[in-house]
Amino acid sequence: MNHQWDKHKFLFMICTVLLLVLGSIVYFLVHSRTDGTPNEKQVASFTTSSLSASSDNQVNITGDYMANTGDKARLDRNGKQNGKQWTIGYQIPDGAVSGQFTTEWKTEGDALVATDKMKKSDGNTDFTITIRIFKYKAKKNHLITITMSDGNPNHEMAFANQKDFFESSKEGKKEPPNQQDLDIAAIMKGDYRTLAGYWKNEEGREITISSDGKTNRNENISPNLISTSKFPTLNIRWGNTGALIALFKIGFKNPYGDKSDTSRPRLLLGQNIGNEPADQYYYRQ
Numbered sequence: 001m002n003h004q005w006d007k008h009k010f011l012f013m014i015c016t017v018l019l020l021v022l023g024s025i026v027y028f029l030v031h032s033r034t035d036g037t038p039n040e041k042q043v044a045s046f047t048t049s050s051l052s053a054s055s056d057n058q059v060n061i062t063g064d065y066m067a068n069t070g071d072k073a074r075l076d077r078n079g080k081q082n083g084k085q086w087t088i089g090y091q092i093p094d095g096a097v098s099g100q101f102t103t104e105w106k107t108e109g110d111a112l113v114a115t116d117k118m119k120k121s122d123g124n125t126d127f128t129i130t131i132r133i134f135k136y137k138a139k140k141n142h143l144i145t146i147t148m149s150d151g152n153p154n155h156e157m158a159f160a161n162q163k164d165f166f167e168s169s170k171e172g173k174k175e176p177p178n179q180q181d182l183d184i185a186a187i188m189k190g191d192y193r194t195l196a197g198y199w200k201n202e203e204g205r206e207i208t209i210s211s212d213g214k215t216n217r218n219e220n221i222s223p224n225l226i227s228t229s230k231f232p233t234l235n236i237r238w239g240n241t242g243a244l245i246a247l248f249k250i251g252f253k254n255p256y257g258d259k260s261d262t263s264r265p266r267l268l269l270g271q272n273i274g275n276e277p278a279d280q281y282y283y284r285q
Contacts, residue, residue, distance in 0.1 A: 059105060059112065061086070061131060065146055065159035068204040073146065073159045088118075088129070088146070090157070097122050099148075101129050108198070108208070112136040115216050118148065126150035126239075128217045130208075147206050149217050151238025153269040158204035165204065180284070181250045182265045184232050188223045195247075199267055202279035207269070221245065229273070230255040236269070243271045248281075 065073040071091055078085035078100065089098040098121045103114035112133040120127060127150050134143040143165065149156040183194040193211045200206040208216035215221065217238070224233040224244065231254065234245040246268040248254065253262055257275030260266050267282040 059103070059133070059136075061103075061133070061144055063144075063161055065144075065161050066163055066165075067157060067159050071157075071159075075146070088148075090159075094122075099127065099129065103131060108132075110135050110138065111198075113208075113216070115218075124150075130206075130216050132206075145204070145206065147216075151217055151219050151236075151241070151243075153205065153243060156205050158206065160204065180265070182247055184247060184249060187234070187247065188225070188232060190223060192221070197284045199282040199284050201282045205282075207267075207282065233273070243269060244273055245269055246273045 060077075061075055062077055063075060065075060067073070073088055073090035075086060075088045077083060078087055084103045085100065086103060087098055087100050089096065091097070099118035101116040101118050103116065105112050105114050107113070113130065115128060115130045117125065118127045118129050119125070127148050130147045132145045132147075134145075136142050142161075144161040145165070146159040147156065148158075180194060183191070186193070187195050190213070192209065192213050196209055196211040198206065198208045209221065213221045215236070219236050219238045221234045221236050224235045227233045227244075229244075229246070231252070232247045234247065236243050236245050246254075248260070248262075248266040248268070250265055251262055254260070254268075254275065259278040260281040261283070264283050268276055268280060269282065270276070270280075
């Protein structure tokens with residue numbers, strides 16, 4: 001009787017051990033598979049981030065550029081093929097100058113834009129360079145513009161990779177006009193929403209103004225409430241110096257003389273604004 005009981009007890013113990021071992025194996029296999037497989041959201045997030053960084057690094061702006069004056073500039077990548085370090089070389093009245101900068105690309109509408117402080121060979125550290133690639137997703141032969149400025153409109157230099165860019169700008173063919181008018185009352189209260197956008201004049205000079213009152217050249221704008229001019233103006237400051245932005249609504253003519261397209265909102269930039277040539281007026285693009 002005892003012998004039979006011991007036999008059943010022994011078999012019960014063996015089955016229990018086998019079940020425990022089998023359960024442990026199943027548990028290990030299930031959890032090992034779950035832990036080693038990232039969920040769908042993790043995969044998508046990692047892939048998107050990698051593609052974005054890779055795409056930015058592969059943007060190639062190497063080449064020759066031409067200014068509205070006929071001057072030329074050369075842009076080359078520094079170091080490795082997919083790096084973000086660049087050197088631009090160009091001529092100024094004192095001779096050849098080069099500048100180094102880094103591109104961190106951001107999107108503005110259908111354009112790809114990078115802005116950075118330049119390290120120039122002549123020691124000048126006041127200049128900011130802005131690279132703009134238009135419609136970069138839509139076609140291969142992108143229009144690329146380069147703007148270099150220390151905040152003073154008289155020192156600004158503009159280059160493009162297409163020879164007809166400045167001629168097309170004068171003919172008004174490159175970009176359709178943006179007819180949103182300036183809300184002067186709101187602007188003079190610090191609401192810059194109707195002023196925000198990308199503006200360019202017929203000389204190829206350009207400025208981008210954001211709704212928070214900053215420009216692509218790291219300048220700050222503010223209402224000029226003590227102005228005695230015959231048109232509304234804003235202060236635009238860089239460091240300890242500054243200039244003015246004159247605001248012209250649709251249909252409003254410059255009282256000092258106006259040969260601009262008054263059917264569009266316009267801006268003038270300068271320290272002393274009066275009867276300016278037509279190619280000095282900035283139009284929203």
